[in-house]
Amino acid sequence: MGKKELVVATITVRSPSSANLACKICHGPSVLYGVLDFNHPCEEQKHLRVPLVGIPIYYRRCETCGFLFTDAFDDWSLDDFKTHIYNGDYQIFDPHYCDERPNANAGMVMRIWGPQKTAMRVLDYGGGNGVLCTALRAYGFKEAVTYDPMVQAYAGQPNGRFDLVTCFETLEHLPDPMDGIGKIVKCVADPGAVLYSTLIQPDDIHNYGVAWWYVGPRNGHISIFTKQALEVAWAKHGFKTVVLNPALHLAYRNLPPGWNLTMP
Numbered sequence: 001m002g003k004k005e006l007v008v009a010t011i012t013v014r015s016p017s018s019a020n021l022a023c024k025i026c027h028g029p030s031v032l033y034g035v036l037d038f039n040h041p042c043e044e045q046k047h048l049r050v051p052l053v054g055i056p057i058y059y060r061r062c063e064t065c066g067f068l069f070t071d072a073f074d075d076w077s078l079d080d081f082k083t084h085i086y087n088g089d090y091q092i093f094d095p096h097y098c099d100e101r102p103n104a105n106a107g108m109v110m111r112i113w114g115p116q117k118t119a120m121r122v123l124d125y126g127g128g129n130g131v132l133c134t135a136l137r138a139y140g141f142k143e144a145v146t147y148d149p150m151v152q153a154y155a156g157q158p159n160g161r162f163d164l165v166t167c168f169e170t171l172e173h174l175p176d177p178m179d180g181i182g183k184i185v186k187c188v189a190d191p192g193a194v195l196y197s198t199l200i201q202p203d204d205i206h207n208y209g210v211a212w213w214y215v216g217p218r219n220g221h222i223s224i225f226t227k228q229a230l231e232v233a234w235a236k237h238g239f240k241t242v243v244l245n246p247a248l249h250l251a252y253r254n255l256p257p258g259w260n261l262t263m264p
């Protein structure tokens with residue numbers, strides 16, 4: 001019998017280093033914090049019993065702001081992400097991606113901004129399939145535009161600035177979230193705001209480490225924020241960010257007075 005070769009997926013990630021790396025948000029020292037197999041999904045999909053692929057993904061955590069991240073994918077192109085994560089299997093790992101979540105989010109935007117809708121330009125950043133904007137247009141918003149560099153139909157750069165930019169479940173997917181936030185900021189009118197979701201770490205994250213349910217390379221959850229990390233990230237652009245609930249946030253320089261939103 002000839003020598004057997006182990007055939008594994010042709011996935012190449014950056015080799016881990018035991019050195020402190022600079023935090024992607026605040027440049028604080030970030031040491032190795034935990035490791036998960038590439039195929040590890042978020043908690044909701046654990047029942048799928050996905051086979052391990054033997055590719056370790058190391059996460060680090062910043063000692064200053066608590067940002068939890070991996071640099072394993074920092075050499076990947078958009079095509080690499082499309083091939084290995086946002087591929088035909090992705091919906092299995094994120095079953096609410098298609099209709100349920102965007103329609104629920106559109107309903108929330110309508111409840112908050114319904115009175116101003118006929119004058120509002122809305123951009124959905126990272127909007128995937130355009131379902132949220134279709135719903136907002138049906139609700140009567142003046143304009144609702146989808147932008148998503150991962151989806152060819154919506155990859156064109158949006159024109160001008162928008163009163164409201166929505167960005168649901170996106171920041172945790174970005175290998176360079178500062179770059180992503182910088183791009184979002186360029187789309188926001190002043191006054192104007194960004195309504196975005198990403199789940200921040202619980203206070204007892206150390207009890208779970210990378211086993212905390214929201215961390216999952218196969219879901220593309222590679223940048224996990226704390227409240228402090230979000231504040232540092234947005235402050236670089238002169239934005240405040242307010243935690244509406246642990247998963248939902250509003251960032252802005254100045255809120256339009258006509259919105260009658262009172263922030264803490």
Ligand SMILES: [Zn+2]
Pocket residue numbers: 023024025026027028062063064065066067229
């Ligand atoms: Zn940091």
